[in-house]
Amino acid sequence: MKIIELNKSITESNDEDARKLRERLTAEGVLLINIMSSPGSGKTTFLSKTIADLKDRVSIGVMEADIASAVDAVRIEAAGAKSIQMHTDGMCHVDAGMTERALQEMEYEGLRLIFLENVGNLICPAEYDTGAHLKVMLLSVPEGDDKPLKYPLMFSESDALIITKADTADFFSFDEGKCVSAVKRLNPDIKIFKVSAKTGEGMSSWEEWLSLQLPQ
Amino acid sequence: MKIIELNKSITESNDEDARKLRERLTAEGVLLINIMSSPGSGKTTFLSKTIADLKDRVSIGVMEADIASAVDAVRIEAAGAKSIQMHTDGMCHVDAGMTERALQEMEYEGLRLIFLENVGNLICPAEYDTGAHLKVMLLSVPEGDDKPLKYPLMFSESDALIITKADTADFFSFDEGKCVSAVKRLNPDIKIFKVSAKTGEGMSSWEEWLSLQLPQ
Numbered sequence: 246m247k248i249i250e251l252n253k254s255i256t257e258s259n260d261e262d263a264r265k266l267r268e269r270l271t272a273e274g275v276l277l278i279n280i281m282s283s284p285g286s287g288k289t290t291f292l293s294k295t296i297a298d299l300k301d302r303v304s305i306g307v308m309e310a311d312i313a314s315a316v317d318a319v320r321i322e323a324a325g326a327k328s329i330q331m332h333t334d335g336m337c338h339v340d341a342g343m344t345e346r347a348l349q350e351m352e353y354e355g356l357r358l359i360f361l362e363n364v365g366n367l368i369c370p371a372e373y374d375t376g377a378h379l380k381v382m383l384l385s386v387p388e389g390d391d392k393p394l395k396y397p398l399m400f401s402e403s404d405a406l407i408i409t410k411a412d413t414a415d416f417f418s419f420d421e422g423k424c425v426s427a428v429k430r431l432n433p434d435i436k437i438f439k440v441s442a443k444t445g446e447g448m449s450s451w452e453e454w455l456s457l458q459l460p461q
Numbered sequence: 462m463k464i465i466e467l468n469k470s471i472t473e474s475n476d477e478d479a480r481k482l483r484e485r486l487t488a489e490g491v492l493l494i495n496i497m498s499s500p501g502s503g504k505t506t507f508l509s510k511t512i513a514d515l516k517d518r519v520s521i522g523v524m525e526a527d528i529a530s531a532v533d534a535v536r537i538e539a540a541g542a543k544s545i546q547m548h549t550d551g552m553c554h555v556d557a558g559m560t561e562r563a564l565q566e567m568e569y570e571g572l573r574l575i576f577l578e579n580v581g582n583l584i585c586p587a588e589y590d591t592g593a594h595l596k597v598m599l600l601s602v603p604e605g606d607d608k609p610l611k612y613p614l615m616f617s618e619s620d621a622l623i624i625t626k627a628d629t630a631d632f633f634s635f636d637e638g639k640c641v642s643a644v645k646r647l648n649p650d651i652k653i654f655k656v657s658a659k660t661g662e663g664m665s666s667w668e669e670w671l672s673l674q675l676p677q
Contacts, residue, residue, distance in 0.1 A: 283500040284583050284612060285604025312584065314610040335614065337553060337584040365611065367500050368528065368553040368582055387603035387626065388501025394530040395581065396500060398551065410603065416632055 259374060263341035266348075266376030274460045277344075277359045279377035281399065283392075284365030286385040287409040287442060289317045292360055293324035294442040298452055299358075300325045303459065306356040308347045310339045310364050317362060327356065337369040341376040358459060367396040379458060385410040387417050390424035393431060400428050405436040407451060412441035475590060479557035482564075482592030490676045493560075493575045495593035497615065499608075500581030502601040503625040503658060505533045508576055509540035510658040514668055515574075516541045519675065522572040524563045526555045526580050533578060543572065554585040557592040574675060583608070587615040595674060601626040603633050606640035609647060616644050621652040623667060628657035 270277050282288050289309075296305050306327040309317040318330035329351040331343065344361060353359060361377055363370040382403040384392055387410060393400045400406065406428055408421070425437060436454060440447035486493050498504050505525075512521050522543040525533040534546035545567040547559065560577060569575060577593055579586040598619040600608055603626060609616045616622065622644055624637070641653060652670060656663035 283581070283604075284608055285499060285601070311611050313613050314607075316607050316610055335584075335588075337582070364584065365499070366553070366582055366584055368551070368580065369585070372551075385501070385603065387601065387629070388499075391530070391532050392500055394532055395527050397529050413603070413629075413632060416629060 259340050259342070262345065263374035263376040266341055266345050267378060270376070271378070271460070275353065275357060275359060276379070276459050277361065277375075277377040278379045278381055279361045279363055279370075279375050280381050280383070281363045281367075281370045281403070282365060282383035282409075283367050283385070283388055286365070286383040286388065288362050288365070288383055289320050290442045291383060291407065291409055291440070292326075292362060293320060294445070294448055295452060295455070296321070296324040296326045298448060299456070303358050303456075304356045306351055306353055306359045308344070308351060308359065308361045310343075310347075310362060312336070312364065327351065327353075333364055337364055337366050338373045339363050339370065339375055340373045344375045344377070358455075367392070367399050371396075371399040371402045379404045381405045381407060383407045383409050384424075386413050386419045389417075390420045390427075393424060393427035397431050400435070401431045403432065403435060405438065405451075405454070408437065408439040410441060410443075411439045411446055412444045475556050475558070478561065479590035479592040482557050482561050483594060486592070487594070487676070491569065491573060491575060492595070492675050493577065493591075493593040494595045494597055495555075495577045495579055495586075495591050496597050496599070497579045497583075497586045497619070498581060498599035498601070498625075499583050499604055502581070502599040502604065504578050504581070504599055505536050506658045507599060507623065507625055507656070508542075508578060509536060510661070510664055511668060511671070512537070512540040512542045514664060515672075519574050519672075520572045522567060522569055522575045524560070524567060524575065524577045526559075526563075526578060528552070528580065543567065543569075549580055553580055553582050554589045555579050555591050556589045560591045560593070574671075583612040583615050587612075587618045595620045597621045597623060599623045599625050600640075602629050602635045605633070606636045606643075609640060609643035613647050616651070617647045619648065619651060621654065621667075621670070624653065624655040626657060626659075627655045627662055628660045
């Protein structure tokens with residue numbers, strides 16, 4: 246596992262860089278997914294479970310973005326995927342230039358599915374195209390059902406929403422119907438999955454959908 | 462309850478503005494506290510409980526900062542404090558200019574304790590001095606004990622850490638000793654309180670400390 250420092254992009258034309266990176270990865274038969282959420286929503290646990298379930302069928306890599314520390318990349322390696330830790334040095338998001346550099350450093354040849362685990366933040370990451378083909382956001386049950394009202398851009402921009410920590414639903418007053426209605430008002434086409442990476446509940450529906458997104 | 466749009470500061474000299482605002486509030490006998498955390502850590506529930514417990518002894522106001530929606534300000538008014546909703550229009554933090562404008566709009570004469578509930582974000586709000594006298598951060602048990610390693614600036618900058626949702630500790634593998642050690646390494650002087658706003662556990666220690674911070 247490598248750790249690289251990425252505190253600014255080489256270029257400022259982020260949208261153009263993102264478009265080029267996406268086209269290159271498509272041509273190479275690689276699917277790149279940008280995973281976003283609040284701190285502590287369970288991104289790493291969710292990815293570890295997904296990797297454990299799919300690693301025998303598809304070669305997976307994970308780029309872990311964090312301000313500091315390498316705790317997530319260590320967990321991902323233990324789950325059985327190739328990983329690289331990106332340090333953003335205080336920056337609240339990842340952009341296309343940083344993603345491209347991390348991909349190069351990871352030596353991704355042979356991988357078919359790559360997750361970019363973005364910095365834990367419901368605001369800034371929604372504003373930057375990383376070059377990923379799909380944006381998947383997580384919202385954990387303990388965070389509450391009002392988050393779509395408060396962070397609308399993230400919910401509007403995402404292709405899929407994973408409601409995580411579903412096993413804690415009895416403990417928290419999370420109104421799933423209210424949450425889903427608010428999300429669908431912002432983004433009628435979003436795919437929604439409710440899972441618990443701890444019990445395995447709902448993981449197969451997500452993994453089935455994910456498998457259909459892979460390049461043939 | 463007013464709702465005001467605040468998407469940029471009138472001035473860029475934030476540190477100087479913050480210093481002046483703090484001095485003015487001190488002279489007026491008002492304590493301003495900046496409350497920060499991830500989305501869904503329980504800031505509004507924690508403040509509502511604090512208000513319910515202290516409102517007969519001290520006059521309290523709350524400035525609620527959010528990208529969109531007014532759900533928090535409505536809850537705070539129901540708890541019995543004067544409130545104003547600030548909309549940051551996508552911005553990930555609040556600065557001193559925005560705080561000063563919100564204070565003016567709130568007509569804070571007669572209040573002795575004012576909370577600024579910052580945007581839910583563990584990164585950007587740590588970087589901006591709002592003019593508050595104290596910075597108080599929340600970390601909820603469901604978020605996990607590794608957050609000090611991943612968001613060090615927020616933990617370094619805060620005067621107090623409130624570990625929230627303590628009633629869910631049996632449900633999540635949250636190692637309090639490990640968390641507290643990591644926090645103390647970053648910030649040896651930080652005050653730490655563990656509370657559940659739901660059961661009331663730990664609230665009196667926090668409220669006692671808070672009362673001691675009030676201007677005499």
